[in-house]
Amino acid sequence: MKIYINPGHGGSDSGAAAFGRTEKADNLRYASAVADKLKAAGHTVELERNADYLIPVKDIAKNANLWGADLFIAFHRNAGGGEGVECLIVSTASETSRNMAQAIQNALLGVGFRDRGVKVQDRNTYVLSHTTMPATTIECGFIDNENDNALFDAKFNEIVQGITDAILSIAGGSAPSTPAPQPTAPAQDVPTLTRNLRNGSRGEDVRQAQARLNRHKANAGKEDGVFGSNTEAAVRRFQRARKNEGRDIGKVDGVIGSKTWAILWE
Numbered sequence: 473m474k475i476y477i478n479p480g481h482g483g484s485d486s487g488a489a490a491f492g493r494t495e496k497a498d499n500l501r502y503a504s505a506v507a508d509k510l511k512a513a514g515h516t517v518e519l520e521r522n523a524d525y526l527i528p529v530k531d532i533a534k535n536a537n538l539w540g541a542d543l544f545i546a547f548h549r550n551a552g553g554g555e556g557v558e559c560l561i562v563s564t565a566s567e568t569s570r571n572m573a574q575a576i577q578n579a580l581l582g583v584g585f586r587d588r589g590v591k592v593q594d595r596n597t598y599v600l601s602h603t604t605m606p607a608t609t610i611e612c613g614f615i616d617n618e619n620d621n622a623l624f625d626a627k628f629n630e631i632v633q634g635i636t637d638a639i640l641s642i643a644g645g646s647a648p649s650t651p652a653p654q655p656t657a658p659a660q661d662v663p664t665l666t667r668n669l670r671n672g673s674r675g676e677d678v679r680q681a682q683a684r685l686n687r688h689k690a691n692a693g694k695e696d697g698v699f700g701s702n703t704e705a706a707v708r709r710f711q712r713a714r715k716n717e718g719r720d721i722g723k724v725d726g727v728i729g730s731k732t733w734a735i736l737w738e
């Protein structure tokens with residue numbers, strides 16, 4: 473099956489924050505661990521972001537639909553003074569969405585979280601109402617609740633395994649206890665950049681940059697060699713994420729100069 477994994481928030485959108493932690497970081501951490509296990513179980517997995525990017529919810533839903541995902545799971549943490557876990561579905565959700573949400577909910581109760589139930593919610597659930605495949609959003613405990621955070625950290629491996637098994641109960645297959653070894657990427661010959669690439673640029677170098685941006689999950693869209701607004705937004709997203717990691721990329725300006733180009737080829 474093709475399984476779409478959406479770690480909520482990212483980039484300038486931290487999501488909820490409390491006790492010095494941010495939802496975007498927690499979401500990426502548990503979503504990517506589940507994605508790895510689903511891959512190891514033999515499924516085709518698309519991890520929407522693998523770094524600190526902000527991808528607009530409209531693009532997330534569109535990407536999942538265009539890719540032809542069979543299942544869609546959004547990973548979030550809750551906030552606002554409560555305690556426990558809930559899985560969200562929209563009122564138009566399919567039977568499979570309900571079953572998947574309930575299976576994940578049960579797995580998290582098994583880890584020790586309080587049960588807030590599977591909730592039907594049509595507000596603030598854009599990705600659920602705009603994707604065309606079975607979908608749910610996990611709210612894995614409250615980031616502003618110390619008990620939930622303690623569970624999230626201490627039981628992290630069980631949480632990841634439980635969510636994975638719940639998804640596999642719908643998708644089929646089983647996760648091996650040790651992840652399969654990942655093939656190492658072949659060394660890249662970095663092509664020479666002969667000019668700065670910016671909005672309006674066209675050519676093979678632009679197409680290569682778009683392919684690298686997509687490989688880095690910066691969401692450049694079509695690899696057509698035409699540097700338009702989608703490509704520019706992707707460059708900014710890529711630059712901002714690297715900058716947040718402490719890399720020297722110069723300015724976050726949406727222009728590909730030698731520094732951005734070099735890091736794109738990593």
Ligand SMILES: [Zn+2]
Nearest residue numbers: 480487548549
């Ligand atoms: Zn969230």
